[in-house]
Amino acid sequence: MEKQNHTEVPKSQRVRLGYTNRLAVVRFTDHGAYLSGGPEDILLPRKYVPEELKIGDEIEVFVYLDNEERLVATTETPLAQVGDFAWLEVAWVNNYGAFLNWGLLKDLFVPFREQKMKMQKGKSYLVHIHLDPETYRIMASAKVERYLSTDFPPYHGGDEVQLLIWQKTDLGFKAIVDNQYAGLLYDDEIFRSLHSGDRVTAYVKQVRPDGKIDLSLQKKGQKAVVDFSEILLQHLQNQGGHTALGDKSPAEEIYAVFGVSKKVFKKAIGDLYKRRLISILPDGLQLNDM
Numbered sequence: 431m432e433k434q435n436h437t438e439v440p441k442s443q444r445v446r447l448g449y450t451n452r453l454a455v456v457r458f459t460d461h462g463a464y465l466s467g468g469p470e471d472i473l474l475p476r477k478y479v480p481e482e483l484k485i486g487d488e489i490e491v492f493v494y495l496d497n498e499e500r501l502v503a504t505t506e507t508p509l510a511q512v513g514d515f516a517w518l519e520v521a522w523v524n525n526y527g528a529f530l531n532w533g534l535l536k537d538l539f540v541p542f543r544e545q546k547m548k549m550q551k552g553k554s555y556l557v558h559i560h561l562d563p564e565t566y567r568i569m570a571s572a573k574v575e576r577y578l579s580t581d582f583p584p585y586h587g588g589d590e591v592q593l594l595i596w597q598k599t600d601l602g603f604k605a606i607v608d609n610q611y612a613g614l615l616y617d618d619e620i621f622r623s624l625h626s627g628d629r630v631t632a633y634v635k636q637v638r639p640d641g642k643i644d645l646s647l648q649k650k651g652q653k654a655v656v657d658f659s660e661i662l663l664q665h666l667q668n669q670g671g672h673t674a675l676g677d678k679s680p681a682e683e684i685y686a687v688f689g690v691s692k693k694v695f696k697k698a699i700g701d702l703y704k705r706r707l708i709s710i711l712p713d714g715l716q717l718n719d720m
Contacts, residue, residue: 448512517627544571613643671717
């Protein structure tokens with residue numbers, strides 16, 4: 431029995447499979463709400479339908495294919511969408527490939543041909559999510575290099591970017607930059623524990639003539655020192671005017687507390703000392719009486 435009768439609702443633009451869409455409700459049935467999605471209406475199963483939803487209302491939903499390859503909507507948010515790189519765990523495997531947990535009822539398929547090595551249940555891998563051009567199904571590939579942008583990166587030194595940590599190399603960590611480009615964090619620029627799959631904010635050191643991006647976890651230059659000087663000053667005020675950390679402290683301890691390199695920390699100490707705001711003591715730093 432239908433919750434409400436049919437009402438003429440303007441059709442929205444064609445739905446985008448594998449993405450979040452904003453779709454209008456056109457009718458209700460015992461199975462749930464049907465949403466306008468182009469030539470065919472798309473079911474939002476009953477368990478996802480908000481009580482207050484009415485015909486004509488628009489709702490944000492993710493559209494994918496159910497087990498019978500029919501378009502279906504959900505209000506659940508996947509861990510990644512089509513076009514994204516993501517670090518996902520294998521839920522199960524069979525004779526056709528691996529299936530990744532991406533936060534939805536139906537797992538994400540990775541056929542054997544798209545695996546660099548045979549994926550194992552319980553392990554996580556970096557993959558790219560896309561539509562199979564032959565079957566039009568949503569699938570993933572561990573051969574991520576082929577999906578990185580070949581355009582010259584539009585960055586300048588100091589630009590802030592978002593990273594997905596890819597894998598450890600002899601030089602440092604490879605990373606996916608802003609879900610588009612490959613970049614490298616060098617070991618001497620890393621002052622914290624990093625693992626594949628981590629998402630972190632970083633800064634562009636330079637873009638080389640060949641388009642390769644060198645990255646750093648700290649801002650470059652005087653602006654970083656000035657910014658951190660104020661953070662260190664506030665930290666001293668919050669700690670009653672004293673910290674045991676000083677210019678002799680290990681880089682790892684400094685990063686664990688402040689998230690900056692020892693170089694930036696020492697420059698900030700020098701900046702505050704020159705401004706006569708702190709004293710440098712054998713057991714740390716002391717805030718001067720103002």
